[in-house]
Amino acid sequence: MTRHPVASISDIPDGGRLKVDVAGRSIVVFHVDGAFYALADRCPHQGGPLSQGDQIGELRATVPGQHQYCRRNMIIRCPWHHWEFDIETGQSQIDPARIKVRRFETAVGNAPSCVADDKLAATTFETVKEEGLVYVII
Numbered sequence: 001m002t003r004h005p006v007a008s009i010s011d012i013p014d015g016g017r018l019k020v021d022v023a024g025r026s027i028v029v030f031h032v033d034g035a036f037y038a039l040a041d042r043c044p045h046q047g048g049p050l051s052q053g054d055q056i057g058e059l060r061a062t063v064p065g066q067h068q069y070c071r072r073n074m075i076i077r078c079p080w081h082h083w084e085f086d087i088e089t090g091q092s093q094i095d096p097a098r099i100k101v102r103r104f105e106t107a108v109g110n111a112p113s114c115v116a117d118d119k120l121a122a123t124t125f126e127t128v129k130e131e132g133l134v135y136v137i138i
Contacts, residue, residue: 007020016031030087036134045083054079056077085121091121
């Protein structure tokens, strides 16, 4: 793997992002709370430019009506169809193709665990900051 310098740390303010081209690939580098993350600038759904999406946090609820906003700026929303991806892992936050209202039988028991689907993840790249520069490793 090769380290590619893409920007000075000061080029990407905290909470910001920068689209770069590295080895023929469009990549968006995010700066969140002092850490840098890099994703392919392409939504795996239909190729929307993630660099132009809204950068948001995650909304969680353990019971109906009691929401908690967390992981500020760690989710990127595709500007084309609002698919959401974790900036750190590239994992999809929603799957619009499967979201629908459906009736299920109910029972009391253990809650099902969340299952990650690797097919819905955006491509991620390792980043390193060193001596005032941000590197993307491909």
